[in-house]
Amino acid sequence: MKVLRIDLADRSYDILIGQNLFGTLGDRVPSLAGLRRAVIVTHPSIRALYGPALEAGLKQAGIESRVVEIPEGEAHKTLASAEVVYDHLMKSAYDRNTLMVALGGGVIGDLTGFVAATYQRGVPFLQVPTTLLSQVDSSVGGKTAVNHPLGKNMIGAFYQPRAVIIDLNTLKTLPPDEFRAGMAEIIKYGVIEDPDLFQYLEDNVDAIQAQDPQTLTHIIETSCAIKARVVEKDERESNYRMVLNYGHTVGHAVEALTGYTQFKHGEAVAIGMVAAARLSHQMGYCDAATVERITKLIDRYGLPTALPEFPARAYIESMYRDKKAREKKIRFILVHTLGKVEIVDAVPEPELEKVLISK
Incomplete structure (x- = not known):
């Protein structure tokens, strides 16, 4: 134990x-x-x-x-x-x-x-x-x-x-789709704080999907340790803990717009992580190779990567209602490199619209 x-x-x-x-x-x-x-x-x-x-x-x-x-x-x-x-x-x-x-x-x-x-x-x-x-x-x-x-x-x-x-x-x-949904959050930890974990997920896809006990113990323990460190620094999400919301800004909008019935939470977060990575590249925070690695890994674990087809305005209005929004400003976690992200307090609507309407 x-x-x-x-x-x-x-x-x-x-x-x-x-x-x-x-x-x-x-x-x-x-x-x-x-x-x-x-x-x-x-x-x-x-x-x-x-x-x-x-x-x-x-x-x-x-x-x-x-x-x-x-x-x-x-x-x-x-x-x-x-x-x-x-x-x-x-x-x-x-x-x-x-x-x-x-x-x-x-x-x-x-x-x-x-x-x-x-x-x-x-x-x-x-x-x-x-x-x-x-x-x-x-x-x-x-x-x-x-x-x-x-x-x-x-x-x-x-x-x-x-x-x-x-x-x-x-x-x-656990049903296979529930297992895949959990992998989305583990991928998130690799993106926000641990490039070694991200590499481990890339190198051990087959063992993880086969639920090898030793491999599972490693990724679960590593993920919990990352979250523990973040929570200890900022228990009530005053600032730093918000890095854990990578992928959740768009992900929560996906869930709300689909009535919480079409996607599991992890699936919606997976879609949101890809959207946030694309937004990061579009705004000059990261290179295209980083977006490709994130998108490819999410896809390899059988998770969705494409936004459901709703108008960009519907997504934006849903994000304004999210509890992370402040003073009519939409907050995003954007990627610099694997293991390094930034909390951006006000992403301009035109930048968001480009990501939300592009394929």
């Missing part, structure tokens, strides 16, 4: 990466001591696969648990779904000593964290991500949220978990 520590003073916690971790939670997560009740939030299909093992692990730690099921899909990361969880907590008289457990992908993690942050002004929670994307991204760093029809993650809070439990066995049942 690998253990990574996120150092945030009294909000510090561990990320555990390994196999067969559920059965010994009490031994592995000391901060669970003293908790006696838990509510696991998950999808029906994930509950069938991993619910019994997780419930048994919690029971071994002296914690009795119940389950609340939420339908799958980004379209269910809403205040209405949060209310379903609140209703269960209220009707069963759960108090502030209740542990919320997110068992699932990014939707479940974000939703459960949001409920944990807001129920009785905050209860402890545990991230148990079961998708590659959530293991390397959304489960780490304490960003919780639900979506609004006009924008993604617009209603949320910064709220850190007690621990993140990454059991690699959960990837064995």
Whole structure:
């Protein structure tokens, strides 16, 4: 088992990466001591696969648990779904000593964290991500949220978990498209901060797609370590943490314009990374070879690279509604070279339009 520590003073916690971790939670997560009740939030299909093992692990730690099921899909990361969880907590008289457990992908993690942050002004929670994307991204760093029809993650809070439990066995049942979606975020880490990781992804496509355990452990651990360093520098995204949004400005617009139903989050981010790379070259930040390497790697992992056909104006208006926009200025993460990016606070609309309408 690998253990990574996120150092945030009294909000510090561990990320555990390994196999067969559920059965010994009490031994592995000391901060669970003293908790006696838990509510696991998950999808029906994930509950069938991993619910019994997780419930048994919690029971071994002296914690009795119940389950609340939420339908799958980004379209269910809403205040209405949060209310379903609140209703269960209220009707069963759960108090502030209740542990919320997110068992699932990014939707479940974000939703459960949001409920944990807001129920009785905050209860402890545990991230148990079961998708590659959530293991390397959304489960780490304490960003919780639900979506609004006009924008993604617009209603949320910064709220850190007690621990993140990454059991690699959960990837064995992950559908191929979900695995590909997770690879988008790992590619992102290579672009923004680690050219060696990017090269490793180029050199080990076959082993990674075959889910070789040693290779998977390396890329997951490296990705989590990068995110941990970024979060430690800027927990509440005042500035530096925004580098993690590379590809997300356009990606969130793609999700919003398609009603959160056509693309998985990682697929939308992949499209956004290509668009941001092309914009970087167009504005003189990087050379054409960098754009080609990014685009080619994304394509080699079976991810989309082309923008859906919406008017440029529709994309721009969606970006203005994004929470990263400031004072009617659209913020982008642009690439200089692999491993070096820059936060650009105001990309001119004419430059954006060229990228959004070109093929």
